[in-house]
Amino acid sequence: MKAARPVGIKAVAAYVPAGRQDLSAELARYGVSLDFLREKTGCLTLARKLPEQDTSDLAVEALRALESGHAGVLRNAGLLIVVTQNGDNAGLPHASALVHGKLELGPDVAAFDISLGCSGWVYGLSIAKAFMEANGIEEGLLVTADPYSKIIDPHDRDTALLFGDAATATWLSANEPVWLPGVFAFGTDGSRAADLQVGEEGTLHMNGRGVLNFSATRVPACIRRTLELNAITMDEVDRVVLHQGSRYICKLIGERIGAAEKTPFLAEDTGNTVSSSIPLILARQACDDDRTIVVAGFGVGLSWAATVLRRVRK
Amino acid sequence: MKAARPVGIKAVAAYVPAGRQDLSAELARYGVSLDFLREKTGCLTLARKLPEQDTSDLAVEALRALESGHAGVLRNAGLLIVVTQNGDNAGLPHASALVHGKLELGPDVAAFDISLGCSGWVYGLSIAKAFMEANGIEEGLLVTADPYSKIIDPHDRDTALLFGDAATATWLSANEPVWLPGVFAFGTDGSRAADLQVGEEGTLHMNGRGVLNFSATRVPACIRRTLELNAITMDEVDRVVLHQGSRYICKLIGERIGAAEKTPFLAEDTGNTVSSSIPLILARQACDDDRTIVVAGFGVGLSWAATVLRRVRK
Numbered sequence: 116m117k118a119a120r121p122v123g124i125k126a127v128a129a130y131v132p133a134g135r136q137d138l139s140a141e142l143a144r145y146g147v148s149l150d151f152l153r154e155k156t157g158c159l160t161l162a163r164k165l166p167e168q169d170t171s172d173l174a175v176e177a178l179r180a181l182e183s184g185h186a187g188v189l190r191n192a193g194l195l196i197v198v199t200q201n202g203d204n205a206g207l208p209h210a211s212a213l214v215h216g217k218l219e220l221g222p223d224v225a226a227f228d229i230s231l232g233c234s235g236w237v238y239g240l241s242i243a244k245a246f247m248e249a250n251g252i253e254e255g256l257l258v259t260a261d262p263y264s265k266i267i268d269p270h271d272r273d274t275a276l277l278f279g280d281a282a283t284a285t286w287l288s289a290n291e292p293v294w295l296p297g298v299f300a301f302g303t304d305g306s307r308a309a310d311l312q313v314g315e316e317g318t319l320h321m322n323g324r325g326v327l328n329f330s331a332t333r334v335p336a337c338i339r340r341t342l343e344l345n346a347i348t349m350d351e352v353d354r355v356v357l358h359q360g361s362r363y364i365c366k367l368i369g370e371r372i373g374a375a376e377k378t379p380f381l382a383e384d385t386g387n388t389v390s391s392s393i394p395l396i397l398a399r400q401a402c403d404d405d406r407t408i409v410v411a412g413f414g415v416g417l418s419w420a421a422t423v424l425r426r427v428r429k
Numbered sequence: 430m431k432a433a434r435p436v437g438i439k440a441v442a443a444y445v446p447a448g449r450q451d452l453s454a455e456l457a458r459y460g461v462s463l464d465f466l467r468e469k470t471g472c473l474t475l476a477r478k479l480p481e482q483d484t485s486d487l488a489v490e491a492l493r494a495l496e497s498g499h500a501g502v503l504r505n506a507g508l509l510i511v512v513t514q515n516g517d518n519a520g521l522p523h524a525s526a527l528v529h530g531k532l533e534l535g536p537d538v539a540a541f542d543i544s545l546g547c548s549g550w551v552y553g554l555s556i557a558k559a560f561m562e563a564n565g566i567e568e569g570l571l572v573t574a575d576p577y578s579k580i581i582d583p584h585d586r587d588t589a590l591l592f593g594d595a596a597t598a599t600w601l602s603a604n605e606p607v608w609l610p611g612v613f614a615f616g617t618d619g620s621r622a623a624d625l626q627v628g629e630e631g632t633l634h635m636n637g638r639g640v641l642n643f644s645a646t647r648v649p650a651c652i653r654r655t656l657e658l659n660a661i662t663m664d665e666v667d668r669v670v671l672h673q674g675s676r677y678i679c680k681l682i683g684e685r686i687g688a689a690e691k692t693p694f695l696a697e698d699t700g701n702t703v704s705s706s707i708p709l710i711l712a713r714q715a716c717d718d719d720r721t722i723v724v725a726g727f728g729v730g731l732s733w734a735a736t737v738l739r740r741v742r743k
Contacts, residue, residue: 195617200521202544207514207580207627208619209544212730216619222647225615226732227552230516230523230542238541242560249559250613266521299564301539303509305522305530313521333536416526418540 122244122255123292123427126188128181129283129398130173131385134163138276145272152276157362161386162279164262169203171213173282174260178218181256181284188286189218194255195226196243198235198390200415201265202228210260225252232311232415233358235259235390236285237422240410241299243287257285259390268318277361278319279386283394294408297423298344300337304329304417311415326414330364334413334421335371341409341421349374352423353405358412359392368411389414436558436569437606437741440499443597443712444490445699448477452590459586466590471676475700476593478576483517485527487596488574492532495570495598502600503532508569509540510557512549512704514729515579516542524574539566546625546729547672549573549704550599551736554724555613557601571599573704582632591675592633593700597708608722611737612658614651618643618731625729640728644678648727648735649685655723655735663688666737667719672726673706682725703728 137160138145138152152159164173174197182189195211202210211226225246229239236259243257263278310325334357342349355374357365359382369378381396382388388395393410402408411421451474452459452466466473478487488511496503509525516524523542539560543553550573557571577592624639652669656662669688671679673696683692695710696702702709707724716722725735 200523202520205580205627205631206516206520206544207546207633208622208625208729209514209546209732212617212619212622212732214619215617215730216622219620220617222616222618224617225552225734226617226619226730227549227556228544230520230544232521232523235541238539241564242541242556245559245563246556249562250555250615266519301564302536303526303529303534303538303540304536305526305528305534305540308522308526308530311522313519317519319521415522416529416540418523418526420539 120289121295122247122287122289123295125286125288125292126181126185127283127285127394127397128177128184129281129395130176130180131162131281132164134165135160136163145276155361155363156276157380157383158277158386160384162281163264164280170199170201170260170262171203171210171217173262173280174210174214174258175217177258177282177284178256181286185286189220191254192256193224193252194243194247195224196239197228197258197260198231198239199228199261200230200232201261231390231418233360233389234412234414234418234420236393237410237412237420240296244296247287253289255287257287259283259394261389263319263389266313266317266319273321273323274319277387279388281385281388281391281395283391283398285394291428293426293428294424295427297425299420299422300341300344301420302333302337307417310417327364329417330360330413331367333419334368334411337419337421338372338409338411341423345423347423352377352407352409354402355409356393356396358414359387361387434603435609436561436601436603437609439600439602439606440495441597441599441708441711442491442495442498443595443709444487444494445476445595446478448479449474450477459590469675469677470590471694471697472591472700474698476595477578478594484513484515484574484576485517485524485531487576487594488524488528488572489531491572491596491598492570495600499600503534505568506570507538507566508557508561509538510553511542511572511574512545512553513542513575514544514546515575545704545732547674547703548726548728548730548732548734550707551724551726551734554610558610561601567603569601571601573597573708575703577633577703580627580631580633587635587637588633591701593702595699595702595705595709597705597712599708605742607740607742608738609741611739613734613736614655614658615734616647616651621731624731641678643731644674644727645681645685647733648682648725651733651735652686652723652725655737659737661737666691666721666723668716669723670707670710672728673701675701
């Protein structure tokens with residue numbers, strides 16, 4: 116029953132809602148300058164779903180975007196994972212079941228959600244690949260959909276300027292994948308879980324300084340370890356695709372790993388889209404000429420994960 | 430990095446809160462007879478956590494119970510999974526991060542939650558095993574903790590008579606495991622997700638007839654397929670450990686697979702403990718003399734999963 120061949124990434128698609136909150140028009144409301152948005156958060160507009168769109172709807176849109184470029188990909192999938200911490204119906208049932216129903220998929224599909232925040236896509240990549248290879252599933256779907264607008268207090272400057280809504284769909288396949296993941300590094304510091312949590316009133320609280328300190332130390336160390344585990348140097352890496360926490364944190368991590376010029380920030384128009392931020396960059400074809408990428412996710416938990424993606428075909 | 434040896438189950442521990450709701454003292458309130466409780470639901474008392482205990486607290490208790498019999502098991506774990514759809518803090522952060530913090534585990538632990546209901550332990554077993562083998566993690570922890578008392582409306586007869594609170598901790602190891610899982614079968618019918626869901630007011634709604642019909646058809650078929658996939662017959666199976674949905678459903682499935690006498694119902698004093706129901710039976714040493722067990726979980730999603738567990742040492 117073991118899949119004969121390794122599972123890798125075949126394609127990535129994304130859904131970014133058309134709606135935008137234009138922060139540059141709300142500077143006085145938040146008591147910030149345009150320079151602060153440009154240099155610190157890096158986000159000038161935040162993608163916003165419609166009020167009537169729920170998490171599973173965003174996931175379905177991302178999967179439809181994937182299907183539109185790759186007919187049959189949904190029907191052939193034997194695995195459907197949704198990474199989210201903000202499912203419909205307070206998370207019961209899991210969003211993957213709702214997506215399964217909305218897309219009228221067949222009964223022989225393994226479906227579950229993974230609850231992780233900004234490290235979720237990297238973790239999910241390993242979970243999906245391992246599960247598919249172990250269970251002989253040749254085609255699978257890894258979806259991210261964690262619309263923080265559901266849990267943001269618009270009066271809370273710590274969070275209201277950062278997060279945007281989006282969803283992505285990653286097609287995983289044992290049949291001629293384009294990118295193969297290497298060895299993964301994972302970590303958790305639950306002693307700092309309170310740095311990013313939902314409070315009793317149902318909105319997100321963030322200790323910005325705590326998250327920044329965590330990101331600036333754990334993530335460079337995790338990336339260095341990932342390079343070691345995969346026996347490569349930063350010279351051999353074409354691009355470092357970080358979770359797009361903020362422009363400032365991406366710049367800082369890029370400098371600390373000696374790869375500032377390879378470490379883009381590409382969330383100016385969307386905001387930090389949580390577990391969708393890394394696959395969103397892949398979906399936007401920002402890495403089309405690259406052969407070796409480091410991906411690193413970090414956030415809620417606190418949690419982090421990284422791996423190397425190697426291109427094995429065009 | 431591949432683990433040289435297959436990962437299996439080394440031990441299972443459980444935490445059942447001491448509190449009980451005694452349904453036999455509330456027959457008039459719910460308009461049911463003692464015979465109904467005895468023959469249909471099968472649950473005379475329901476385990477109830479203290480109001481101040483949250484999901485991560487139950488998980489910690491189950492892990493401490495595991496540690497008390499197997500010193501060092503927590504410290505050595507490289508993976509911590511919590512299966513839940515009712516985490517602390519509305520599920521953000523994931524319960525596994527909170528548990529990681531409360532137990533002061535080290536930073537090199539991969540931790541995430543799986544969002545599944547009554548099929549969760551069986552799915553989780555495959556997810557954990559595959560993840561550990563793929564990432565070279567030799568010791569891991571699979572926790573179930575889904576206290577439905579957080580979401581039950583005590584006036585709703587469809588749900589108030591069924592569900593109990595508990596948590597379990599399964600020690601997974603590549604080092605001399607006791608039980609090795611065979612081939613798994615998984616399935617999903619998201620078109621019926623509304624049969625078990627949380628409504629806008631935050632409580633669980635169940636279409637009892639829908640869930641019963643689903644369980645009576647999908648689960649026997651899934652078990653038959655699992656036997657086929659593992660190339661064994663029911664004669665070779667010592668016990669069928671079903672999710673303890675109700676006495677009636679366990680009896681019905683047992684009859685439909687021709688194994689009524691091998692299919693126990695052991696939730697009289699706890700109630701249906703969701704994803705904890707199957708490992709709770711293993712933790713209670715109900716299978717200590719068995720060599721071959723079928724395990725089958727089914728519920729929220731709707732979702733189902735089964736596999737065969739083979740004893741490889743005492």
